[in-house]
Amino acid sequence: MLIMMSIFVSMTPLTFISWSLTHMWLYFCFLISLMLIYTGWNQWDMFNFFLGGDLMSFILISLTIWISILMISASSKIKFKTNWSFFLLMNLLLCLILSVTFLMSDLITFYISFETALIPIFLIVMGWGYQPERLQAGLYLLFYTLFASLPLLICILYMNFSLKMSSTVLLFYNLSINFYSTFETIVLFVGFTLAFLVKLPLFSVHLWLPKAHVEAPVAGSMILAGVLLKLGGYGLLRSLVLFKSFHFGAYILMSTCLFGGVMVGLICLRQTDTKALIAYSSIAHMGLVLGGMLTFFIWGMSGALILMIAHGLCSSALFCLANINYERNHTRSLFLSGGSLWTLPSFSLWWFLFVAGNMAAPPSMNLVGEISIINSLVSWAFCLWVLIFSCSFLAAAYSIYLYVGTQHGHIMTAFKMLSCSFNRELLILFLHWMPLNFFIFRVDYLFCWMYLSSLTKISICGFEDTMCLS
């Protein structure tokens, strides 16, 4: 593991030397990260006193490095600008900081790396975004996250000094923590979860996401949708178990996230901007992820992890496709972009495959995640079927609307140029599609992080509807 970190860090000088060497070095790092998954699938692996992880951490690190590789490939136009080395450096730093965040076993250092990840993404959005609106988008991204994470810092310090608990490993072993009063429970619940809910994002604190995703360059959009939202999901998967007995908080969050999914699905249907539509669809999917987590069932939590990974690949690919259209048409508008089935037929296949994945059509991993989450939601509270049905139906509706808006219809006669596809772009899309659709054959692996780990015994016993492995 330390070898991997040193390999990572040694890449930094390469960013000033060569674009392609850095790219190849990242592929090598990805292969090493796969070895972590192979060794750490049924236990918590500690590399030293503060770095370690279980299967969930390692899978998310692999996803981070994979998305970093693909986002560097997708940003090839930046190679011709003078500041390309600084751009590469920002991407690599972000990849490194995110990997370290997923590995932190101490809450305080986790918080530090969680906040540090904001700096490179802020610089990427501000430095390489396309419109002047990126200034406001960067500020929204920064201040929403910072405002919500200050209570998180206070709660972590309180847990450390008063409740004598400062480990992410032991967060699942919550039997030793007795909250003194309901007021303390509520304050700690809000403080702990708010930062991750803003990052996820939850429906009512989601305003930063459409702005940041739309104004970011393609690399920024890919890493935001692919990994940064999953930081919030990762934090929630680790820390929500502390508040398992605070049922009322779960009820409020559950209805907010699922109703938010429905509202956001309706908002998607009247979008005119391609990237904004994909950004809002991310909010709907993350609402389902949060719903799965709040049930505290095995299917719910594992389904949440599966949907997070599947969404990371699918959404990142959709942003890539939107950028492919944008590079040729210089517009993100659905009204002006129609007819790509005739102008860019090679990409129509990929548009269809990823739009189908977005609506959880088989054989994508999204299907497995949504089935698991829907099963756990319906078994948790049957009255949620209305919201779940609406979420799924609207997901299909806006996905088809996106496909029809970009591919069908007349080609705009005012377009100045028709251009061909590049092999690089087709490769990026294939590398998104392959893990998304072939992982379904081994998706039981992703159920392992809860099912076979010894943490299962602690996390699921005591809840009346779950099985106790004793």
Place this chain on the structure above:
Amino acid sequence: MASKQFDATPAEIRAAAERAATRDKLKWQFRQQMENPNALKGEGGYVFDPASQRFLSMRVTQFDHFRATPKTSALGLGLFVLPIAFFTYLIYREKTTFEKKCREGKISYKDRNFKFA
């Protein structure tokens, strides 16, 4: 236009000629931008249309013109806060009813569905 129009009044002929002149002028402006040999080739893009741009800018800046009035506040309350509160109540009622029945022994272990989720 044909030199002789047998079934049109002079006013209609003049109107048709004006429309044709406007159309030709607009078409000439469009062709000038589309087929300009001095413009950068290979850049892509489209001929700028002010009407489309005005529509897109309107959609993007809608929130900048938002004002909190009794009507908009009631809309926000009715469409967001009340449904969330309603669903929270529904979940609370279902969960507490089930919990109460389990504790009173009214539901046997074999009848509890989804035990192993």
